[in-house]
Amino acid sequence: MISSSLFAFFVLLGFSLCSGLYIIATVQDKESKLRHLLNFIGMKPLAYYLGNFLADIFLFTVPTLLLIALMYPLGVKYYIINWAWAQLMAIMISFGMCLICLTYLISFMFQNANKAFRTIGIVYLLGGTFIPNFLGSLFVGITQSITAYKIFRYLMLANPFWNLNQSMQNVMLDNLVLDLDPK
Numbered sequence: 001m002i003s004s005s006l007f008a009f010f011v012l013l014g015f016s017l018c019s020g021l022y023i024i025a026t027v028q029d030k031e032s033k034l035r036h037l038l039n040f041i042g043m044k045p046l047a048y049y050l051g052n053f054l055a056d057i058f059l060f061t062v063p064t065l066l067l068i069a070l071m072y073p074l075g076v077k078y079y080i081i082n083w084a085w086a087q088l089m090a091i092m093i094s095f096g097m098c099l100i101c102l103t104y105l106i107s108f109m110f111q112n113a114n115k116a117f118r119t120i121g122i123v124y125l126l127g128g129t130f131i132p133n134f135l136g137s138l139f140v141g142i143t144q145s146i147t148a149y150k151i152f153r154y155l156m157l158a159n160p161f162w163n164l165n166q167s168m169q170n171v172m173l174d175n176l177v178l179d180l181d182p183k
Contacts, residue, residue, distance in 0.1 A: 020117035060096035098160035128161030
């Protein structure tokens with residue numbers, strides 16, 4: 001159980017820190033005025049972003065497949081029993097799509113590609129992982145209310161890192177319950 005929980009934490013940490021890969025190309029193209037040139041020669045913004053999105057999804061999917069294959073030798077038990085790896089794959093690919101779209105949205109705030117690359121990982125690490133967990137714990141501790149925590153969870157639906165964490169924990173706990181069931 002501990003290895004499965006640590007696995008979820010390190011997946012979140014890795015995705016947070018590697019998210020700069022998805023922002024650097026779009027900001028570099030804006031910085032070098034390549035998007036303006038592509039628009040001038042007739043490439044629509046939809047085609048530009050769709051092409052980048054498909055390339056980024058491929059760049060996201062290959063390491064995700066390797067990560068899931070790595071769970072077997074690492075013995076991350078509660079993610080590899082009862083076809084949980086398939087659920088985890090669907091969760092991670094959905095997360096990848098959300099992460100890349102969010103990164104494209106955030107890329108409009110940056111003018112310098114190097115600064116964007118260095119900043120986005122820290123923003124996702126703090127805003128996606130640490131601050132929501134801290135605020136959720138603090139919110140529940142102060143209010144002592146399950147209803148308040150449910151409201152907080154509904155607000156966090158916009159955060160893909162929160163959803164990935166919750167989904168991975170649910171897959172792990174479901175398989176833990178199935179593993180402990182004497183039937």
